[in-house]
Amino acid sequence: MSDAYKAAYEREKIARLAAEKLLDEKSREVQSSIEMIHYQFNDLMSQKKESDYLLAVSRLTQTDQGLKKSVHDYTTESMKFLNAKCSRYSYISDGKIVISNLIGSDDQLPKLGLNVYQDIYKKDDRSTVMISELNSPELLGVSMVLGINRVVFLPIKSFGKVNTVCEIYLSEGVDFKPEVLDQCQVAGFQISAMLERSADQKELEKSYQEIKLSHDKIKQAQAQLVQSEKMASLGQLAAGVAHEINNPIGFVTSNFSTLKEYSHVLAEYFSHAVQLAEQSDNEISSVMKKMDEKENFKFLFSDIKNIMDDCDDGLLRVKEIVANLKSFARSDEEVTGEFKINQCIENTIKVVWNELKYKARLHKDFDENDCSVKGHEGQIGQVIMNMLVNAAQAMEADGDIYIQTRAQDGFVRITIRDTAKGMPQSVMDKIFDPFYTTKGVNEGTGLGLSISHGIIEKHGGNVSVESEEGVGTCFIINLPIAD
Amino acid sequence: MLGIVFNALEEFVLETADMETWNAVIDASDLQSGGAYTFGVTYEDSEIVSLATNLCKQLDIPLETGLDLFGQFFFGYLIKKGPIELQEYNDTQTLLKNIEDVVHRDVKRLHPNAYTPFFEYLPDTQSSGSLTYASKRRLCMVAGGLLQGAAKHYGQSVEMEHVQCMHDGAENCIWQVKFSKH
Numbered sequence: 001m002s003d004a005y006k007a008a009y010e011r012e013k014i015a016r017l018a019a020e021k022l023l024d025e026k027s028r029e030v031q032s033s034i035e036m037i038h039y040q041f042n043d044l045m046s047q048k049k050e051s052d053y054l055l056a057v058s059r060l061t062q063t064d065q066g067l068k069k070s071v072h073d074y075t076t077e078s079m080k081f082l083n084a085k086c087s088r089y090s091y092i093s094d095g096k097i098v099i100s101n102l103i104g105s106d107d108q109l110p111k112l113g114l115n116v117y118q119d120i121y122k123k124d125d126r127s128t129v130m131i132s133e134l135n136s137p138e139l140l141g142v143s144m145v146l147g148i149n150r151v152v153f154l155p156i157k158s159f160g161k162v163n164t165v166c167e168i169y170l171s172e173g174v175d176f177k178p179e180v181l182d183q184c185q186v187a188g189f190q191i192s193a194m195l196e197r198s199a200d201q202k203e204l205e206k207s208y209q210e211i212k213l214s215h216d217k218i219k220q221a222q223a224q225l226v227q228s229e230k231m232a233s234l235g236q237l238a239a240g241v242a243h244e245i246n247n248p249i250g251f252v253t254s255n256f257s258t259l260k261e262y263s264h265v266l267a268e269y270f271s272h273a274v275q276l277a278e279q280s281d282n283e284i285s286s287v288m289k290k291m292d293e294k295e296n297f298k299f300l301f302s303d304i305k306n307i308m309d310d311c312d313d314g315l316l317r318v319k320e321i322v323a324n325l326k327s328f329a330r331s332d333e334e335v336t337g338e339f340k341i342n343q344c345i346e347n348t349i350k351v352v353w354n355e356l357k358y359k360a361r362l363h364k365d366f367d368e369n370d371c372s373v374k375g376h377e378g379q380i381g382q383v384i385m386n387m388l389v390n391a392a393q394a395m396e397a398d399g400d401i402y403i404q405t406r407a408q409d410g411f412v413r414i415t416i417r418d419t420a421k422g423m424p425q426s427v428m429d430k431i432f433d434p435f436y437t438t439k440g441v442n443e444g445t446g447l448g449l450s451i452s453h454g455i456i457e458k459h460g461g462n463v464s465v466e467s468e469e470g471v472g473t474c475f476i477i478n479l480p481i482a483d
Numbered sequence: 484m485l486g487i488v489f490n491a492l493e494e495f496v497l498e499t500a501d502m503e504t505w506n507a508v509i510d511a512s513d514l515q516s517g518g519a520y521t522f523g524v525t526y527e528d529s530e531i532v533s534l535a536t537n538l539c540k541q542l543d544i545p546l547e548t549g550l551d552l553f554g555q556f557f558f559g560y561l562i563k564k565g566p567i568e569l570q571e572y573n574d575t576q577t578l579l580k581n582i583e584d585v586v587h588r589d590v591k592r593l594h595p596n597a598y599t600p601f602f603e604y605l606p607d608t609q610s611s612g613s614l615t616y617a618s619k620r621r622l623c624m625v626a627g628g629l630l631q632g633a634a635k636h637y638g639q640s641v642e643m644e645h646v647q648c649m650h651d652g653a654e655n656c657i658w659q660v661k662f663s664k665h
Contacts, residue, residue: 004506007506007509008505010519011509011518011519011520012519014519015486015520018486018524019521019523022523022524
């Protein structure tokens, strides 16, 4: 080799070394880049997995599928996220820790030691994700069968207290960065928020129901107040009318009684006079015979008796109406005395039995404890009688009347139910109004139920009616039990 | 300056002269690298100046002529061994339009520390325009040679008028150029 090429060869060797060095550097750079890309790819995949997990948990918090299902799904999603073998969850119900079945395996896993749960459920102030080894003797065998060696606890708090804990069981080879557990914690916060939101909603619904109930009660009280006002006004009117009618009807009745006696005397006198005239033959007897033929005294006196009897009935009815009006007007009188309600009803049934027995079968179902009620036994009896008679009168054919007493919450509830024709809502709305009646003229005054209403209110109770056309009617009376 | 330029110069000397000449040029130049150049390695700019000067002395030609001839040779070398993008164009004008955004960008991608000269071609007509060159190395003779080499490669002839030169104190060099097909 010539000297010239020898020098060139030497330079070439140096250049080749530099090239090799450069190649080495570039190779390292490429390798480093590949590693970086690999790392970034893995990082991206982890981020995607985290995003998918958080999105799945977020979605399940948006759907209204019940708390238990939500916790179950959160446990399942967390199990998938941590590449875990199986999982389960526990929650507190009625002060006890309830544990779900194992998710992801058909095998059974014994409870962890009670102290473990107590420890987790007590850590309200620092309830964070924890990871523990499964090394207790009772778990060791099952753990080996299931191929698990660690458990991740994901506590879920609601209003500052841990009330649910998810247990995610990991296989031996599974590993992850500590930040992964932070994502589980974040997802747990979402579930916590959902639990709190759900509890708030339930509380809101409960409040709404309470307000609705109060509103209904106020409406009912208002209706009762209106009824009471109506009763009070009509009571005053009735008292005035009763007072005004009572005096004239008194002397009319008295005079009519005297008039009746006089008519009897006159009838007897004419009977004898006509008899004597028939036996005689003189001018007087002749005149009397002619008058008798013309007027027919026998018929006249018979008719007078009928008219007197009708008037007597009429006066009796007027007296009864006035008495009813007085009874209606006396609603403000103070209630005194005590009586046994079952006994009172039994006595009333005896009085009205003759009116009931041909139309209805009576079924009694009294409370074993015959409660005492404060008030007038007679007035309550009048109310019961009124309702039993009404029930019987409403029956077009044979029917049943069920009368029941039950004591509850300081009240005795008297239910009188019939299987008569029932009534429409329009009738029910007015049934306690004074002078409202569905009976024919001269059959009812329309005061019975309004007087009953007044009596029950005066006794500190209430009365209501339920009815269905073609099925029957039920009156419900509540009276306070005496102390 | 990247080793590719030194490799091209060596190739140029071996083609136009011989190995003894190249050895003599290296011996005459005071080189930190010792005259051993690798394609992708960066060397001191002073080495190319020293080599070019000594080469022209050895060949007994003016420096401007030497640099111009090297520039013409260098384009052919770049087409064979330079960025692949150079092979995508069909005429010098298109190459000049893309030299900054495509060719030099690719050089920077492969050699982030490499210094590249600035070229800007502003066409007046389809076949004429002005070419601006700027570089801290002020090797406008090589640039001119490169342009001629490019035209030759694409089967064109080029008329060049060096209307502004950095060696006259200007910020950059400008040529009025006119291309025509052979």
